Amino acid sequence: MSIGGSGNYGSFDDLLETLRNVSKELPKGISFKRQGSHLYLQFIHPGTNKRLPKPCGVQLTYDGIYEAKQKAFRIKTALDTFTSASEFWDWYEKEILRRNEIINDITTYREIFSQITDRYWNGRNKNTKRKRSKDIPNDVNSFNRHYKIVFDKFPDWDKQPKWEDIKQVLFTWEQGTNSFKDAHTILKQVCALCPNNERLLEQLADIDPTQYEFRDKQSISLEQFLQWHDKALSECTEPRYLDIRKSWLWVASMCVVYGLRPSEIAAALNLTEAYTKDGVAIPAIGNPDNKELLLVLGDMTYFGTTIKTGGRVCKPMCLDKKLLERLNIQQPKLPEYKPKTDNPKTLVGGFAALFSKNLKRWECPVSEAYAFRHLANQLGEKSGIPQEIRARSLGHSVSVNDSVYKKRDNLQTSIDLLTNHTYQAIPLESAINIASRLIKDSGLTLLDLCRLADTMVKLLSAIYNVSEDEIKKELNYE
Structure with missing residues (x-):
């Protein structure tokens, strides 16, 4: 398990960062070269002795990056082995570009789907970079949602690919929607493996896959959340249901305070016991002496699913003591x-679905759990x-924080940000150094000096959202 927030998702910048990191692992003499939506490998070509980029048959995707890395090592071995340039390039055409395989072997949808499926299961999760596994419900569900749903639209898998079939499948989704965009991406992979791939890819490129239809993004202010939270709690008069309601309201509160995705709380490792790793102990959230309230998330929930971006340590977006006490x-x-089933879709989405169902049942102003996550970002x-x-x-x-999360801001919270913010004018360390110098140079009596130090501690604690004990420690003041 990797704790520390290494997982990222949803950004072209993240893809490029992965490209940069993996490029450092390539064999000496070979490097990546971006060419539009494809990834080339650059090396000294036998026969010309010039360093040039060469297609390697992969697209610029997370899976493509790792596939290109594997091909780079095979090319390195071939360069060191072959003594004839013609032998090398014959090998390259067959083994790296797989042109003979495409022309002669892959002729039906079934064979193409099989190759795409193998590529998926031999790849890695784009967020956490862990190896995919058929034993992990999230991986199975992801494959079903993105690939299987497209493959199943083809009525006869033993036919040879034709544009009419591909176009008909694509337009079973409405153009401009996210589903259409996803299907377009998968069908692009299908076309790339067809014997007549150049013509098919040209025809597919003429169809605009851009998403234009979006769901209305819900938002909620802290005051709205608190009013709903208290109302939902007070309206529950049945003792047998009170504990259940309290537990789901606590999940909602954790989403607001920490910015969690709903099911991530089910992967928490230090709710009631401290978490220790590498000699470092992070206190339990339930420990009344815990001031920092760092939350440790593992890779897996207690019901056997993975969380989206992997294990990490979370900081509360607000340390208002009264608010934390009010939300328990x-x-x-x-x-x-x-879960009452082993269906991957139900296993993966069941916890969040039940959470959303309770929001609607208890008349929450929003039914979309992500509204709480975005509220947390604004509170932070x-x-x-x-x-x-x-x-x-x-x-x-x-x-992602800058481009996606700022699009869902709540009007009241935005006003609060502009009129009642606590941005740090200087770093905390600098502020403590200044305070320490002022105290030492004050020339006050011991009693007045203690009063001044107490005031400094309280002021810095309030401004920087750091516990008074931590400020005292940095000031060497007890």
């Missing part, structure tokens, strides 16, 4: 969720938490 944050109450901004720290805690990249 330090009284963990995780719901008991027992209001509290002066730098975007890099917020992104790391939320489990995505800074570019």
Whole structure:
């Protein structure tokens, strides 16, 4: 398990970062070269002794990057083995570009789908970079949602590919929707493996896959959330249902305070016991002496699914003591969720679906759980938490935080940000150094000096959202 927020998703910048990281692992003398939506390998060509880019038959995707890396090592071995340029290029055409295989072997949809399926299962999760496994429900569900749903649209898998079939399948989804865009991407992979791939790819490129239809993004302010939270709690008069409602309301509160995706709370490792790794102990959330309230998420939920961007450590987006007490944050109450099926789709989405169902049942102003996550991001901004720290805690990249999360801001929260923010004018370390110098140079009596130090501690704690004990430690003041 990797704890520390390494997972990212949803950004072209993330893809390029993966490309840069993997490029460092390539064999000496071979490097990546981006060519539009494809990835080339650059090396000294036998017969010319010139360093040039060469297609390697992969697209610029997460899977393509790792496939190109594997091909780079095969090319390195071939360069060191073959003594004839013609032998090398014959080998390259067959083994790297697989042109003979495409022309002679892959002739039906079934064979193409089989190759795409093998490529998927031999690849890695784009967010966490772990190896995919058929034993992980999330991987199975992801394959079914993106690939199988497209493959199943073809009535006869033993036919040879034709444009009419591909176009008909694509337009079973409405153009301009996210589903159409996803299907277009998968069918592009299908076309690339067809014998007449150049013509098919040209025809597919003439169809605009851009998503224009979007769901209305819901938002909620902190005040709206608190009013609903208290109302939902007070309206439950049946004692046998009260614990259940408290547990799901606690999940909602954790989503607001930490910016969690609903099911991520089911992967928490330090709710009631401290988490220790590499000699470092992170106190339990339920520990009343815990001031920092760092939350440790593992890779897996307690019901056997993975979380989207992998294990990480989360920082609360707000340390307002009264708010945390009002929401019972330090009284963990995780719901008991027992899936009644081994269906991957139900296993993966069941917890979040039940959470959303309860939001509607208890008349929450929003039915979309992500509204809480976006509220948390705004609370963190209001509290002066730098975007890099917020992104790391939320489990995505800074570019996603900047481009996606700011599009869902709540009007009231936006007003609060502009009129009642606590942005850090200077780093905390610098502020502590200044305070320490002022105290030392004050020339006050011991009693007045103690009063001044107490005031400094309280002021810095309030401004920087850091516990008074931590400020005292940095000031060497007890």
